[in-house]
Amino acid sequence: MRLKKRSKADTEISTASMPDIVFLLLFFFMVSATIKTEDEKLKVTIPKAQAITKVEKKFLIRELHVGFPKNQKLGSTPKISADGKLLELNALGNWVQEQKTSLGEVYSDQMIVLLRAHEEVDMGIIGDIQSELRKNNARKILYRTLEES
Amino acid sequence: MIRLKKPKSEPKVSAGSMADIAFLLLIFFLVATTLMQDKGLMLQLPPDVPPTETPINERNLFKIRINSKNQFLIEEKVVDDLHNLKEEVMDFVLNPNANPSLSESPDKAIISIKTQRGTSYANFIDVLDEVKEAYYTMYGNRVGLSSKEFRALDKKNPSQNELYLTARAGLPMNISIAEPDKIN
Numbered sequence: 001m002r003l004k005k006r007s008k009a010d011t012e013i014s015t016a017s018m019p020d021i022v023f024l025l026l027f028f029f030m031v032s033a034t035i036k037t038e039d040e041k042l043k044v045t046i047p048k049a050q051a052i053t054k055v056e057k058k059f060l061i062r063e064l065h066v067g068f069p070k071n072q073k074l075g076s077t078p079k080i081s082a083d084g085k086l087l088e089l090n091a092l093g094n095w096v097q098e099q100k101t102s103l104g105e106v107y108s109d110q111m112i113v114l115l116r117a118h119e120e121v122d123m124g125i126i127g128d129i130q131s132e133l134r135k136n137n138a139r140k141i142l143y144r145t146l147e148e149s
Numbered sequence: 150m151i152r153l154k155k156p157k158s159e160p161k162v163s164a165g166s167m168a169d170i171a172f173l174l175l176i177f178f179l180v181a182t183t184l185m186q187d188k189g190l191m192l193q194l195p196p197d198v199p200p201t202e203t204p205i206n207e208r209n210l211f212k213i214r215i216n217s218k219n220q221f222l223i224e225e226k227v228v229d230d231l232h233n234l235k236e237e238v239m240d241f242v243l244n245p246n247a248n249p250s251l252s253e254s255p256d257k258a259i260i261s262i263k264t265q266r267g268t269s270y271a272n273f274i275d276v277l278d279e280v281k282e283a284y285y286t287m288y289g290n291r292v293g294l295s296s297k298e299f300r301a302l303d304k305k306n307p308s309q310n311e312l313y314l315t316a317r318a319g320l321p322m323n324i325s326i327a328e329p330d331k332i333n
């Protein structure tokens with residue numbers, strides 16, 4: 001009889017540590033999720049495609065954005081931006097070299113440039129970027145597209 | 150003053166809603182963080198060396214041109230829409246009936262995409278997509294998979310990697326993109 005009584009009293013699980021557990025989860029997600037800062041300066045709508053593939057080594061990816069500036073003062077010609085900063089075409093070579101150094105010797109030749117370009121820009125600027133990438137020996141290019149449903 | 154004095158038991162804050170608040174925060178972060186997006190059309194650009202004259206048999210070259218008015222010229226024919234392009238590319242590369250105007254052999258076939266400065270990026274992506282889809286369908290057919298299944302093969306898994314390598318053997322994806330023309 002005495003045993004039964006005690007076990008009855010113990011059945012309630014303490015929820016006092018619940019907030020701690022949830023906060024731990026929260027911090028885990030905050031740390032592990034790489035928050036992608038959307039490019040504020042340019043308007044980019046990426047095109048859709050079917051034959052898309054996934055990159056296995058994500059750390060090789062470096063992003064370039066191409067689109068029309070949101071701010072009218074910056075003009076209405078398509079602009080290039082990387083890491084939230086506008087880049088001129090002649091500064092692109094420097095950017096590529098910087099990114100290659102940041103990857104280290106082993107992987108610098110495998111760098112993948114992810115081109116997130118607005119679907120309405122014309123091929124002129126895309127071609128300019130490509131020739132600049134070729135000059136700096138960054139020859140893997142990934143045209144970012146959405147999956148066509 | 151005496152009335153304002155609070156009873157001693159009141160200052161205790163209830164911790165019961167703490168979990169709810171934390172969950173709310175957790176869900177907010179889960180929704181707000183978009184993970185790194187890494188899907189798209191991969192292409193290898195040619196090295197930056199002065200172009201050398203390599204003799205290419207005209208029949209091995211499948212030419213796609215897009216002009217600044219966004220009109221397509223495929224193998225010297227003006228085309229309005231691209232829905233046949235995938236079949237044409239597959240026919241051209243594999244050449245099952247040994248047609249003398251199509252490619253000599255699958256490994257010699259080259260798909261050339263040329264644009265002009267005024268061509269819209271969306272059109273270029275459409276064409277590139279169709280060509281890549283044609284190749285992935287051919288790879289898939291060789292190992293009895295669909296294009297989508299082939300693209301999803303995991304190269305870290307030995308048996309899947311073998312399938313991938315068998316499918317690609319002797320059928321390189323030769324896509325050449327020329328610099329956009331200055332004129333027009």
